[in-house]
Amino acid sequence: MWQKATAVALLAFAVGYFYHSNPDLPEQVxxxxxxxxxxxxxxxxxxxxxxxAWEALITVPAQQWGRVAVGVNACVDVVVxxxxxxxxxxxxxxxxxxxxxxxxxxxxxxxFIHYMERGSAAERFFTDKEVFQRIAQxxxxxxxxxxxxxxxxxxxxxxxxxxxxxMVLLCGPVGPKLHEMLDEQIIVPPESLQExxxxxxxxxxxxxxQWGAARAPQANRFIFSHDVSNGEMSTxxxxxxxxxxxxxxxxxxxxxxxxxxxxxxxxxxxLKEAVAAISDVRNAVPxxxxxxxxxxxxYMNSIMQEQVMPIVASIGLNEQExxxxxxxxxxxxAELSSWGGIPEVGRVSDILLWVxxxxxxxxxxxxxxxxxxxxxxxxxxxxxxxxxxxxxxxAAVAAGARVASIQACGLQKxxxxxxALRAPLEFHSSHSEPREKLFIxxxxxxxxxxxxxxxFHLAPVLVCKQPLRTVGLGDAISAEGLIYSELRPSRPSx
Ligand SMILES: *[C@@H]1O[C@H](CO)[C@@H](O)[C@H](O)[C@H]1NC(C)=O
Numbered sequence: 186m187w188q189k190a191t192a193v194a195l196l197a198f199a200v201g202y203f204y205h206s207n208p209d210l211p212e213q214v215x216x217x218x219x220x221x222x223x224x225x226x227x228x229x230x231x232x233x234x235x236x237x238a239w240e241a242l243i244t245v246p247a248q249q250w251g252r253v254a255v256g257v258n259a260c261v262d263v264v265v266x267x268x269x270x271x272x273x274x275x276x277x278x279x280x281x282x283x284x285x286x287x288x289x290x291x292x293x294x295x296x297f298i299h300y301m302e303r304g305s306a307a308e309r310f311f312t313d314k315e316v317f318q319r320i321a322q323x324x325x326x327x328x329x330x331x332x333x334x335x336x337x338x339x340x341x342x343x344x345x346x347x348x349x350x351x352m353v354l355l356c357g358p359v360g361p362k363l364h365e366m367l368d369e370q371i372i373v374p375p376e377s378l379q380e381x382x383x384x385x386x387x388x389x390x391x392x393x394x395q396w397g398a399a400r401a402p403q404a405n406r407f408i409f410s411h412d413v414s415n416g417e418m419s420t421x422x423x424x425x426x427x428x429x430x431x432x433x434x435x436x437x438x439x440x441x442x443x444x445x446x447x448x449x450x451x452x453x454x455x456l457k458e459a460v461a462a463i464s465d466v467r468n469a470v471p472x473x474x475x476x477x478x479x480x481x482x483x484y485m486n487s488i489m490q491e492q493v494m495p496i497v498a499s500i501g502l503n504e505q506e507x508x509x510x511x512x513x514x515x516x517x518x519a520e521l522s523s524w525g526g527i528p529e530v531g532r533v534s535d536i537l538l539w540v541x542x543x544x545x546x547x548x549x550x551x552x553x554x555x556x557x558x559x560x561x562x563x564x565x566x567x568x569x570x571x572x573x574x575x576x577x578x579x580a581a582v583a584a585g586a587r588v589a590s591i592q593a594c595g596l597q598k599x600x601x602x603x604x605a606l607r608a609p610l611e612f613h614s615s616h617s618e619p620r621e622k623l624f625i626x627x628x629x630x631x632x633x634x635x636x637x638x639x640x641f642h643l644a645p646v647l648v649c650k651q652p653l654r655t656v657g658l659g660d661a662i663s664a665e666g667l668i669y670s671e672l673r674p675s676r677p678s679x
Pocket of ligand 1: 542547548549637638
């Protein structure tokens, strides 16, 4: 009797699993399955099984970081109603008109209307410092305006500071407002404090919102700032200088993408200086570089060729940045114009391997430092590491996936009913042969495979069904992944 019951239960579980991964299963097949005999107790959902499994998988590394230095982009994001703010600035509605850069309130109004009528996002630089400061002041005081810590470095610092045993140094353009909003535990070197904050104004509008003749077809946001400090990475030298005294055992760098908008001459010079500054640090401590959206292929190529890539030990990036990296360097799948939905794991694996073999230390003879890439996309994350350099990867990739669900849903822990598994349950280790067929096991939800001298760890993400706020999710994922990562002490000859 028990044998029959077990067999039915197992079959029901297998069918549930099969059905979940093949939602297109024809009705005819389903009607032959013995559902009437299925156990009355409902099987726990895959989301529940996965989130429970994570708790067991996420273990702290044997050797934890004690001091982490983070730089160099930081700002205050002010989210406010676009129409409300423009009205408060005594602007009247009128025709829309795009401007490459904004010189005045009138330019701002026209560009805002131009994009609002289209419902598309845009980001612009406001040239007049004083006028911008007045607008920023009005925005920050506008009823219902929401102020958030912004900038990748500040967001990573905030995440790291949730671990009380960690000393965190943050270097970036920190004004009075940002300083007040930062976690108390974060140390800001006095040289990086400035009199005014770098405000990024985020003008929101809702679907159907109307101003004069303009009507928004969908909700979106128009972003503008007068952010010179972050655009020039002006605190980079201060950051590097403060490391001597702080003596971190990990350095996290972001903000390189901010220089892209400064024009070629400017970024060519600044990138050389950045490389020289980072080179000073690299022999003593590992450097993690957080990449963020770039649109200029020449700039992206410079980041790889001017040797930013090889002088950092670790990078964190998302699917757009990964594809762009491959396109800029004529790597695998560079012919794709976009991913089109959830990025195929085999293709992601091909590009990650290419980056580590071409720009990393996959060959022990190589001079490069790069040995770790933390890749994040909505549905899953992959941590790719060169063998022998890192430990605790299972926990690190799972911790990154867990924080993505928690933070997007705005909760303290995962609620299995509020998230959905979107990762493929079956995939391949490469897009082309030879390749290995791989699966996600919900009870042990980190899949591992090897190619050459590189090991890949994939964790599915339980995607929040109704996300509250997704800004800074990538920064939180990378920070959490680093906290659970361990650098092998036997780092070959540095
Ligand atoms: C992998 O490491 C071995 C030595 O351990 C080296 O000979 C080989 O070239 C490396 N492979 C790649 C693809 O870098």
